[in-house]
Each structure stands twice: as structure tokens, then as C-alpha cells.
Amino acid sequence: MKQIISIASHKGGVGKTTTALNLAFSMSRIYPGVLVIDLDPQGALGIAGNVKRKNKLGLMDLIMGRSTPEEIITYTKDKKLAMVGMGNVEIDELIVFEEAATSGKLKEVLYDLAQGFAYVFMDAPAGVGPITRTMLSMSTGVLMPVNSKNTTAKSIPLFLKLIEKIKERENPNLSLEGLVITMLDYSNAHEISIRRDLIKSFPPGILFKSFIIHNSKFEEASLKGVPVAMLKGGEDLSGNYMNLALELLARQATQNQSEDDYAEELF
Numbered sequence: 001m002k003q004i005i006s007i008a009s010h011k012g013g014v015g016k017t018t019t020a021l022n023l024a025f026s027m028s029r030i031y032p033g034v035l036v037i038d039l040d041p042q043g044a045l046g047i048a049g050n051v052k053r054k055n056k057l058g059l060m061d062l063i064m065g066r067s068t069p070e071e072i073i074t075y076t077k078d079k080k081l082a083m084v085g086m087g088n089v090e091i092d093e094l095i096v097f098e099e100a101a102t103s104g105k106l107k108e109v110l111y112d113l114a115q116g117f118a119y120v121f122m123d124a125p126a127g128v129g130p131i132t133r134t135m136l137s138m139s140t141g142v143l144m145p146v147n148s149k150n151t152t153a154k155s156i157p158l159f160l161k162l163i164e165k166i167k168e169r170e171n172p173n174l175s176l177e178g179l180v181i182t183m184l185d186y187s188n189a190h191e192i193s194i195r196r197d198l199i200k201s202f203p204p205g206i207l208f209k210s211f212i213i214h215n216s217k218f219e220e221a222s223l224k225g226v227p228v229a230m231l232k233g234g235e236d237l238s239g240n241y242m243n244l245a246l247e248l249l250a251r252q253a254t255q256n257q258s259e260d261d262y263a264e265e266l267f
């Protein structure tokens with residue numbers, strides 16, 4: 001089944017964009033047909049626009065009818081990962097983008113783009129506005145990055161409730177893939193205690209065992225708009241996201257297995 005995974009959180013600066021791009025990159029090493037789409041019109045760091053600056057067109061240009069899907073997709077050199085950035089966003093177009101979400105046009109455009117890809121990752125803006133809701137209404141899964149610096153386990157259930165609501169009302173296919181701790185500084189006792197609290201706060205299977213360590217190379221890569229693996233000396237760090245990709249695939253295999261078992265019980 002085609003997987004459409006939203007990387008979302010009500011918070012900004014928790015590593016959504018970094019996770020979307022690097023997880024998509026790792027997935028593209030093990031799975032054919034991976035696409036990552038940037039859906040944050042106000043994101044300071046984009047996904048594909050900066051890759052060698054070859055393609056400045058993006059989702060906004062598609063929404064505005066200025067470009068075709070073929071024109072806005074950029075590929076990594078090895079062609080394994082397809083990327084769509086936001087493109088040229090004029091300030092007065094921000095509202096057009098939100099309106100496209102509300103009217104259903106954004107959803108149509110995203111389904112169109114996703115055609116022909118097996119695994120699609122979508123990078124959400126912060127918050128629970130119309131763009132995030134549109135994404136969740138058409139996703140098969142949602143993965144929530146959790147910043148190990150200032151996260152409180154208390155604020156997370158609010159977002160999980162929104163996911164449940166969308167699942168009940170609009171999209172029964174939506175699964176919570178899990179929460180992933182990002183930017184973890186292992187030498188910082190406070191962060192380690194936050195991680196411990198998170199592990200205690202959620203039932204098993206919610207928090208990914210894989211986590212992403214804090215390293216300035218991730219920032220450097222974000223500024224260039226490339227996966228960290230593409231930076232000199234970044235290959236080892238990309239292992240963090242490879243572990244997450246493998247864990248995600250393992251979780252999904254278990255989910256499918258339990259759905260198959262359930263189907264067998266029915267027939």
C-alpha cells in the first residue's frame with residue numbers, strides 16, 4: 001500500500017523539516033519511489049529549493065498554476081529521492097496557500113504529485129491550521145518529532161488528540177507511526193531526564209527507540225537544504241535517520257501483520 005507520512009507537530013523548531021528530508025533520504029536508500037514534499041510556506045529552511053539551486057519552482061507555483069508537477073520535482077543525483085520545495089512564495093500568496101488547503105485544492109494537487117511514488121513524506125508547518133489538517137486528512141501515518149530540549153510530556157497529548165479526532169471524523173486510515181526524539185545531547189543530564197520521562201509517559205510502541213543526536217552538521221545541512229549524508233563527514237550521522245527508517249518499516253510490517261490476522265479472523 002502507498003504510504004503517505006506527515007511529519008508534524010504543534011511546535012516549531014522541533015526538527016520536522018530536518019526529519020522529513022533526512023528520513024526520506026534514508027528511506028530512499030532502502031525503498032524505491034520516495035518523494036518528500038515541503039508544505040511550510042513560512043519555513044525558513046526549505047527542503048528542495050536549495051539543492052544545487054537547480055530548481056526554484058515548487059508547490060506554490062503548482063497551486064498558482066504557474067508550473068506542472070514535472071517541473072517542480074527535483075531529484076538527487078542518483079535519482080533515488082524526489083523532492084518538492086515550496087517554490088516562490090510571495091507574501092500575499094500565503095493566504096492563497098491556506099485557502100487552497102481549506103477548499104480542497106491542496107489535497108488534489110498533493111494526490112496528483114504523489115502518483116507514481118510508493119513512499120511520500122510531507123513536512124508540515126508548525127501548528128494545527130488548515131495545511132496540517134489537510135495533510136493529516138490524506139495521510140496513512142503521522143510521525144511527530146519531539147525536541148529533547150524543552151519538551152514537556154504534557155503538551156504532546158493535545159496533538160495526539162487532534163490526530164485521534166481526524167482519524168475518527170475524516171481519515172480512518174491515519175495511524176500514529178510514533179514520536180521521535182530529535183537533537184538529543186547525550187552529555188546533558190537534563191535532556192536525558194526528559195527522555196526518561198517521555199519513555200515513562202507513553203505506552204510501549206509510541207516513542208521510537210531510535211533517536212536523533214544533536215550535532216551542528218545537521219544545521220549546516222539544513223542551511224544548504226541537503227540531507228546530512230550529502231555533507232562531507234555527515235555520512236555517519238545519517239545513520240541516526242537510517243535507524244529510524246528501519247524501525248518505521250518494522251513497525252509498519254507489524255501493523256500490516258495484525259491487520260492481516262484480523263482479516264483472517266473475519267473470513
Ligand SMILES: Nc1ncnc2c1ncn2[C@@H]1O[C@H](COP(=O)(O)OP(=O)(O)O)[C@@H](O)[C@H]1O
Pocket residue numbers: 011012013014015016017018019045182183184212213214215216217218219220222223
Ligand atoms: N539533530 C540536530 N542537531 C542539531 N541541530 C538540529 C538537529 N535537527 C535539527 N536541527 C536544527 O534545528 C533547527 C530547527 O530544525 P527544523 O528541522 O527546521 O525544525 P522545524 O521544521 O520543526 O521547525 C534548524 O536550524 C535545524 O538545522
Ligand SMILES: [Mg+2]
Pocket residue numbers: 016017018040043123124125
Ligand atoms: Mg520546518
